[in-house]
Amino acid sequence: MTYKLIDLFSGAGGMSLGFVDSRFCGGFKCVLAVDNDKAALETHAANFSGKTVLGNIEHWLAENPNVPKADVVIGGPPCQGFSLLNKNRSGDLRRALWEPYLDIVELSEAKIFVMENVSELYRSDELVQIRQQAERMGFRTDAMVLNAADYGAPQTRKRTVVVGWRNKDVEAPVFPPPRTHASSDLKTDLPAWRTVKEAISDLGEPRGTEIGVGAPLDLHFGRNPTEKSLKRYRAVPPGGNRFDLMRNARHITPACWIRKTSGGTDLFGRLWWDRPSVTIRTEFFKPEKGRYLHPVKHRPITHREAARLMGFPDDFIFKGGKTEIAKQIGNAVPPNLAGAIAAMVKASLDGDVSKKSAKIPWRLEAPIGETVSA
Template identity: 70%
Template sequence: MALRVIDLFCGAGGLSLGLVDRRFSGGFETVLAIDNDSAAVATHAANFRGKSVCANIDQWLVENPVPKADVVVGGPPCQGFSLLNKKRDGDQRRALWEPYLEIADRSGASVFLMENVAELYRSPELADIRERALKYGFQTDIAILNTADYGAPQTRKRTIVLGWRNVDWAPAFPPLPSHAAPAVMSNLPKWRTVRDVIEDLPPPTRDTIEGKAPLDLHFGRNPTPKSMDRYRAVPEGGNRFDLQRNAPHLTPGCWIRKTSGGTDLFGRLWWDRPSVTIRTEFYKPEKGRYLHPIQDRPITHREAARLMGFPDDFQFVGTKVEIARQIGNAVPPPFAGALGHMVRNLFLPLAQTA
C-alpha cells in the first residue's frame, strides 16, 4: 500500500516526483500539495494525482481540515535563510516552518522531511524548529547533504531535517550516497556530469512565441552581437575574470572594479563535472555559471531541467520565466528519491508489525 504524502511549498513537484515515480523511489502517493505559485501548482496538478491547491499555507490551515497522511514533505521558502538575502533579519518567510509543522502534527504523519538551504543548519531557527517538532512528538536529525552524492548531476548542498515519531527505532539517516566525488576513493559510481545529461541534445531552436515556452523547453535566445562576443571570450570552466582578460573592452565597469568574489558570474560550465547549483535565473549568464560548456549561449530550460534531474516527460506549465523559477526552486528528483528510499524503509517495521 502506498504511503500517503502531503507536499507543502510543493513548487513544480521535485520532491513528489522523487517519492512517487519508480524511476527514483516509488511506494508513495501525493494526497495534497500546496503552494502559493499558481503556475507551479498547475505543473504539480499536471503530473500528480491528489489535490493541488494554490494558497498561502497559513491561511489554508485556518480554513481547511488537514487530511490524514503518513509523510509530510516540503521546503519552507529558503530566501529568508539564504546568503543571497542580505536582509535576513525580520524576513517573515523564516516563520513558515510553523504551519508546516502544525500540518505534520494534525495529519497524523509519522515522518516529516524538511528541505532547505545549507544555511539553515547554522541558523538560530533550527533550534526553534527542533523544539517545536519535539512538542509534537517528533524526534529529529539534521544533515547537510550534497545532491551530487545521490545521483543528481548538480552540486547542490541542502539541509535536510528528518522528523519521526511513533516508532521505537532510529532511521538510517542520512541515506548512504549512491555516487562519489572523483577525488574520493570509492567503489561507487562517480558524480554524474553535465556531459552525461545534456551532450545528446542538438543545438536549440529559436523560440518564436513571445513569453511562452515550447513544450520541449529546448529553445534558444536571440543574443546581441556584443553578447555573442562576450560568450566567445569565456573558455570552458572560465568566468567573468576570463572575460576581463580576453575582452576588457566588453567587460562591464562594475566587474572590472570588483576584483574579488563572484567567480561563477558569467561562467561557463565544465563538461566533465556536475553543474553548479541551478537557480531561478539560469538563462542569464550574468547571474552565475550558466553558459553551455562549448556552445556560445546560456543553457536552455530543457538543459536546466535535466541538470536538476527531471526526466523529459515531466510536464511544466507556465511562461518561460515561471518555468525557470519552478526549475530553479525544485528539489532534484534523484535526491528526493534517495530520501524516499530511506523513509520507505523506516515504515517497513511498522508494516511487519501491523
C-alpha cells in the same frame, strides 16, 4: 503498501517526484500539495494526483481546512522565514513558515516529516527552534547538509535536510541515506558524480526562442542575444568566467566587473563537461547571474538543459511561461536527492531499516535524458 504524502511549499514537485515515481523510489501517493505559485501548482497537478491548494498556507489554515491524513509530510518553507538569511525580521510578528508546516504535520497525524532548505539553515538558531517544537510534538529529529551530486543528480547542490519521526510509530530511519555517487577525488568504490556531459550532450542546437511542442525540444529553445553578448560569450574559454572575459575582451566587459577585482568566479562562467553542474538557480538563462554558459556553445544553457541538470526526466510536464518554468526548475529539489530520502523514509515506514532496504536502487540512472512512453 502505498503511503500517503503531503507536499507543502511544493513548487513544481521535484520532491514529490522522488517519492512517487518508481524510477526514483515509488511507493507513495500525493494526497495534497500547497503552494502560492499558480504556475508551479499547475505543474504539480499535471504530474501528480491529489488535491492542490493555491494560496498562503497560514490563511488556508485559518479557514480550518480538513487536512487529509497522511503518513509523510515533505516540503521546504521558503528561506525568507529563516533568521540567518533575513536579519531584518526584528519586530515582525508573523510566524516563520516552518510553524504552519509543523501544524499540518500534527493535523495530518503524519509519522514522518522531511523538511529541506538552504544549507545555511543547518547552523541557524531557527533550526534549533524547529527541532525543539518537533520534540514537543513527539518527534525525534536529525538534520544534515546533503549534496545532491552524492545521490545521482548531475549538480552540486547542497541542502539542509531535517527528518522527524514519531519514535512510537516507526523505526528510526537510517539518516543520511547511503550515497550512490562520490567525487572522483575520493578513494571509493562508488560511481563518480554524474557530469554535465552525461546529462545534456545528446541535445542538439536549440529550436527557436519560444516554448515548443514535444519533449525534449519543447524546452530546448534559445534566446536572441545581441552582437555584444555573442562577442562576450566567445571571449570565455572552456571553464572560464568573467575574469577571462576581462582579459580577452576588456573593451566589452561591464565596468562594474572591472572594478570588482575579487569574488564572483562563477559569473559569466562556462560549465565543465566533466563535472556536475553548479547549483541551478531561477535565472540560469542569464549568464551574468552565474556559471550558466554551455561548456562549448556560445550561449547560455536552455530550459531543457537546466531541467536535466536538476534531474527531471524529459517526460515531466511543466506548465507556465518561460520565466515561470525557469523559476520552477531553479527552486526545485533534485528528484534524485528526493528519491534517496524517500527510500530511507519508506524503509522506516515498512519497518525494514534493519535490512538496509534504504539503499537506493540503481535504476536511478535512467531518468536523465530519457523520455519514457506513457
